[in-house]
Amino acid sequence: xxxxxxxxxxxxxxxxxxxxxxxxxxxxxxxxxxxxxxxxxxxxxxxxxxxxxxxxxxxxxxxxxxxxxxxxxxxxxxxxxxxxxxxxxxxxxxxxxxxxxxxxxxxxxxxxxxxxxxxxxxxxxxxxxxxxxxxxxxxxxxxxxxxxxxxxxxxxxxxxxxxxxxxxxxxxxxxxxxxxxxxxxxxxxxxxxxxxxxxxxxxxxxxxxxxxxxxxxxxxxxxxxxxxxxxxxxxxxxxxxxxxxxxxxxxxxxxxxxxxxxxxxxxxxxxxxxxxxxxxxxxxxxxxxxxxxxxxxxxxxxxxxxxxxxxxxxxxxxxxxxxxxxxxxxxxxxxxxxxxxxxxxxxxxxxxxxxxxxxxxxxxxxxxxxxxxxxxxxxxxxxxxxxxxxxxxxxxxxxxxxxxxxxxxxxxxxxxxxxxxxxxxxxxxxxxx
Numbered sequence: 001x002x003x004x005x006x007x008x009x010x011x012x013x014x015x016x017x018x019x020x021x022x023x024x025x026x027x028x029x030x031x032x033x034x035x036x037x038x039x040x041x042x043x044x045x046x047x048x049x050x051x052x053x054x055x056x057x058x059x060x061x062x063x064x065x066x067x068x069x070x071x072x073x074x075x076x077x078x079x080x081x082x083x084x085x086x087x088x089x090x091x092x093x094x095x096x097x098x099x100x101x102x103x104x105x106x107x108x109x110x111x112x113x114x115x116x117x118x119x120x121x122x123x124x125x126x127x128x129x130x131x132x133x134x135x136x137x138x139x140x141x142x143x144x145x146x147x148x149x150x151x152x153x154x155x156x157x158x159x160x161x162x163x164x165x166x167x168x169x170x171x172x173x174x175x176x177x178x179x180x181x182x183x184x185x186x187x188x189x190x191x192x193x194x195x196x197x198x199x200x201x202x203x204x205x206x207x208x209x210x211x212x213x214x215x216x217x218x219x220x221x222x223x224x225x226x227x228x229x230x231x232x233x234x235x236x237x238x239x240x241x242x243x244x245x246x247x248x249x250x251x252x253x254x255x256x257x258x259x260x261x262x263x264x265x266x267x268x269x270x271x272x273x274x275x276x277x278x279x280x281x282x283x284x285x286x287x288x289x290x291x292x293x294x295x296x297x298x299x300x301x302x303x304x305x306x307x308x309x310x311x312x313x314x315x316x317x318x319x320x321x322x323x324x325x326x327x328x329x330x331x332x333x334x335x336x337x338x339x340x341x342x343x344x345x346x347x348x349x350x351x352x353x354x355x356x357x358x359x360x361x362x363x364x365x366x367x368x369x370x371x372x373x374x375x376x377x378x379x380x381x382x383x384x385x386x387x388x389x390x391x392x393x394x395x396x397x398x399x400x401x402x403x404x405x406x407x408x409x410x411x412x413x414x415x416x417x418x419x420x421x422x423x424x425x426x427x428x429x430x431x432x433x
Contacts, residue, residue: 003037003038003039003040005037005038005044005062006039006040008061008062009023009037009038009052009062010038012056012058013056016056018056020034020035020038023052023055023056026051026052026054026055027051027052027055028048028051029048029051044062046063046152046155048062049063050062050063057418058418058419061418061419063151063152063385124170127163127166127167127170127171127179128167128175128178128179130167131164131167131171131182132178134160134164134182135182138182138185138186138189141153141156141157141189142189143345145189145192145193145196145348146307146345146346146347146348147345147347147348148383148384149196149348149384149386149388149389150192150194150196150197150385150386151196151197151387152385153193154194157189157193158190160186164182164186164187165183167179167183168180168183168213177217180213180216180217181217181219183210183213184210184211184213184214184217184222184226185210185222185304187207187213188210188225188226188229190206190210191203191204191205191207191209191210191233192207192229194206195232195233195236196348196386196387196388197385197387198387200237204230204233204234204237207229207230207233210226210229211223211226211227211230214226220253220256221258221261221303221304223250224250224253224256224257224265225250225261225303225304225305227246227249227250227265228246228247228250228264228265231243231244231245231246231247231265231268231269231272232271234246235271235272235275240271240272240275241276243269243272243275244269244272244273244276247265247266247268247272250265251265251269258296258299258301258303259292259293259295259296260292260293260296260299260303260306260308261303261304261305262289262292263289263290263292263293263296263305263308263313266286266288266289266292267285267286267289267308267317269281270282270283270284270285270286270289270316270317270320271316271319271320271323274320274323274324275323277324279324279326282323283320283321283324286316286320286321287317289313290310290313290317290333292313293308293309293310293312293314294310294313296308296309297309297310307343307346307349309343310340311337311338311341311342311343311353312337312346312349314333314334314336315333315334315337315338315349315352315353317330318331318333318334318337318353318357319352321333322360322363327359327363327364328364330356330359330360330363331357331360331361334353334357334360337353338353338354338357338373347384348384348386348388348389350380351380351381351384351389351392352388352389352392354374354376354377354380355373355374355377355381355389355392355395355396356392357377358370358371358373358374358377358396358399358400359392359395359396359399361373362396362399362400363399367406367409370400371400371403371409371412374400374412374416375412375415377393377396378393378412378416378419381393381419393416393419397416400412400413400416
């Protein structure tokens with residue numbers, strides 16, 4: 001059976017009238033390997049993905065789809081036998097954990113139940129120092145993710161997992177709190193990176209691990225933020241009821257949270273409520289999130305959500321209203337959000353806000369403004385390897401498709417097709433009329 005990557009590859013080969021053998025030759029791999037990738041028997045490496053993007057002129061499509069290889073050092077990771085925290089008997093108790101090797105290049109996993117091996121060169125004596133060193137470079141990963149998306153970061157991020165896991169295993173006494181604090185932040189970010197790359201199973205696995213560390217640490221803000229991240233993954237995975245419940249749990253001690261933290265959690269509960277088609281609850285939380293983000297501008301305390309500016313919260317509120325089928329209200333918050341966007345470090349979110357603005361215009365029948373905003377969104381999305389952005393652009397292409405017979409709109413659809421991995425509507429191929 002073809003994977004998403006395989007279906008996209010075969011679609012593009014058909015459109016470009018290329019054989020699998022010729023695509024493999026241009027990508028510098030064997031036809032057998034490429035066939036195995038298409039059927040999920042092998043992982044698509046970043047090197048081959050980059051060459052496929054160049055050969056098929058797909059502007060990062062395969063970089064975003066690539067299942068990045070784990071590091072050469074073999075290590076074991078804790079996995080829940082049942083996802084999303086549901087017990088094996090269907091109850092709500094904590095799932096039983098087992099140790100399993102991280103998947104290799106062919107996706108195979110070995111037997112469970114074996115404790116993890118100590119990474120090469122690591123000892124109890126240097127574990128804390130290594131975590132402190134990783135703490136110094138994590139902000140760089142976070143900034144790179146905001147600028148270029150997560151796909152290119154997964155390989156180096158995964159190479160640190162074993163070190164962080166073992167540091168948590170061996171840290172004792174006064175060192176343990178600092179190690180747990182970093183580990184919860186690092187595992188949550190690993191989870192986010194997998195979510196942005198479209199791998200929700202791994203995203204939930206690492207977010208759950210982050211929550212384990214946060215609970216032991218006992219810091220209410222860290223617990224609340226990590227619950228919000230699990231809620232986001234659950235909602236995206238088609239479990240909005242679970243997402244709404246975890247968001248509410250994150251807000252249970254709202255007196256301990258900063259305004260920005262309350263804003264991102266309220267925003268997430270609004271998304272879950274919108275997915276459940278609960279417009280009153282969704283609108284209430286979306287508006288409250290914007291108000292908290294405005295209050296957060298003057299907060300003195302640092303937190304895990306420095307990105308949650310008023311413009312960001314408004315952009316998310318716009319997405320909620322679009323999901324509820326209310327493009328007019330969405331437009332009323334997206335227009336000022338996009339016009340006031342000033343944070344150049346948030347490239348992915350800027351692209352999302354512009355794509356949503358274009359969707360709102362399109363839903364209201366304002367073709368020319370939708371087209372202009374779509375052009376801006378494409379410019380902002382250039383160089384981003386993010387399934388979140390490609391998904392939004394794919395939705396935008398669907399909204400613009402009814403105007404495919406218009407020459408300028410057809411040109412935008414041709415630009416969107418390789419970025420959003422959408423089919424070009426009949427009659428728009430081959431250049432502007």
